[in-house]
Amino acid sequence: xxxxxxxxxxxxxxxxxxxxxxxxxxxxxxxxxxxxxxxxxxxxxxxxxxxxxxxxxxxxxxxxxxxxxxxxxxxxxxxxxxxxxxxxxxxxxxxxxxxxxxxxxxxxxxxxxxxxxxxxxxxxxxxxxxxxxxxxxxxxxxxxxxxxxxxxxxxxxxxxxxxxxxxxxxxxxxxxxxxxxxxxxxxxxxxxxxxxxxxxxxxxxxxxxxxxxxxxxxxxxxxxxxxxxxxxxxxxxxxxxxxxxxxxxxxxxxxxxxxxxxxxxxxxxxxxxxxxxxxxxxxxxxxxxxxxxxxxxxxxxxxxxxxxxxxxxxxxxxxxxxxxxxxxxxxxxxxxxxxxxxxxxxxxxxxxxxxxxxxxxxxxxxxxxxxxxxxxxxxxxxxxxxxxxxxxxxxxxxxxxxxxxxxxxxxxxxxxxxxxxxxxxxxxxxxxxxxxxxxxxxxxxxxxxxxxxxxxxxxxxxxxxxxxxxxxxx
Numbered sequence: 001x002x003x004x005x006x007x008x009x010x011x012x013x014x015x016x017x018x019x020x021x022x023x024x025x026x027x028x029x030x031x032x033x034x035x036x037x038x039x040x041x042x043x044x045x046x047x048x049x050x051x052x053x054x055x056x057x058x059x060x061x062x063x064x065x066x067x068x069x070x071x072x073x074x075x076x077x078x079x080x081x082x083x084x085x086x087x088x089x090x091x092x093x094x095x096x097x098x099x100x101x102x103x104x105x106x107x108x109x110x111x112x113x114x115x116x117x118x119x120x121x122x123x124x125x126x127x128x129x130x131x132x133x134x135x136x137x138x139x140x141x142x143x144x145x146x147x148x149x150x151x152x153x154x155x156x157x158x159x160x161x162x163x164x165x166x167x168x169x170x171x172x173x174x175x176x177x178x179x180x181x182x183x184x185x186x187x188x189x190x191x192x193x194x195x196x197x198x199x200x201x202x203x204x205x206x207x208x209x210x211x212x213x214x215x216x217x218x219x220x221x222x223x224x225x226x227x228x229x230x231x232x233x234x235x236x237x238x239x240x241x242x243x244x245x246x247x248x249x250x251x252x253x254x255x256x257x258x259x260x261x262x263x264x265x266x267x268x269x270x271x272x273x274x275x276x277x278x279x280x281x282x283x284x285x286x287x288x289x290x291x292x293x294x295x296x297x298x299x300x301x302x303x304x305x306x307x308x309x310x311x312x313x314x315x316x317x318x319x320x321x322x323x324x325x326x327x328x329x330x331x332x333x334x335x336x337x338x339x340x341x342x343x344x345x346x347x348x349x350x351x352x353x354x355x356x357x358x359x360x361x362x363x364x365x366x367x368x369x370x371x372x373x374x375x376x377x378x379x380x381x382x383x384x385x386x387x388x389x390x391x392x393x394x395x396x397x398x399x400x401x402x403x404x405x406x407x408x409x410x411x412x413x414x415x416x417x418x419x420x421x422x423x424x425x426x427x428x429x430x431x432x433x434x435x436x437x438x439x440x441x442x443x444x445x446x447x448x449x450x451x452x453x454x455x456x457x458x459x460x461x462x463x464x465x466x467x468x469x470x471x472x473x474x
Contacts, residue, residue, distance in 0.1 A: 006238055013231055017224070024220045028213050035209050046130035047185040047200060053126045054187060058114045111188040112148055115195040124157040138208055143178040144187070146196045152178060177201050262295035319362040319448060326357040326398050326469070330389055333370040341378050346385035354391040354398050360472045365445045372438040373402045373465050381406035397451070397470040409457040417455065418443040
């Protein structure tokens, strides 16, 4: 799969996830809006019922006061007058109802008086009862506002000192949550005046409305996160597999190149031996036979590396643990690498400061670790390699490091150098031999000994590999 196709899939999947998320949020928002509308309707019904109850109480109280204070004579005279007018005019309106209307119109109580005479206890009782009747069991604040005094004189079941009190700060009043109450209903209004209104405020309304959809919202977020994680992991695997595929392709190309040279040399040496002029010269025959032997050993070494990595991948490596001296293994490795380094005009400096360099490990594999690191230090230093090998004792083991002044690595290469088949790019010139298995083998063997390996590198300034090996395998 091409890189362009992968990025196309990523873009479409990302847009799809965003679209699904937006749609889910819109549906949840819609559900909350519907719940809010239903809640508002129930509150308005409750307020209307409270208004009716207050109106009935006020009418009953007005009627009671009227008949208590009005003289019987005036009442009889007025009633007889209304009845006579009805008979004279042959009206069909109920005489009793007209009498009642007349009495209320003539009453000394006006809308403002009715508002200010509201019983706070009855108001609290009516509100609670009507809200519970609408299945609203939520904390609320309420107040009765007087348009005449421009203030609340009943707040949350208590009379306030606002009526006739002009000392109350307007800033303090503005902080009252009832001034931003969403629900209100006019009380005792008639054609001529509107004395005031009842305000109702729910501090936890938003939380209450969202509480019903929180489980759905959380579930949606969790499942979306799971999809996002799976999608991200899939993309990671795709890129990783693509990288592995590219490295395997490079490995095949490198292997072909590495095998092609010794095969060509062996073929040339074999043809030379078969020449009659060479067969007669025993020294030349011996020389060509040695060349064939060396190239054959080189090929066998490369094949052995591939087979070793196959065994390591299957975790079939068995370590032969013995007491081994790290300093001796380093010195032996220097003997093998010194000729190649000196041929480039380079040097090897040793600072072996570990006082106890003896650990329990596999001599063959530890030697291979040191040889591989030295080989890399030489290969990736084009001119005059100056290599410094150091050792020191640390807690529970020995640490040795190999520092070079080679081409170094960037951050991207540092993340991949221990991957199988990966080789640091040196340009289009194939001047660095190998399959890209050396450092992968080193990492696997260090892990097998329960050790640690770290690398520090800067592009163009060289690299330092540090290896820690414990005294005993845990």
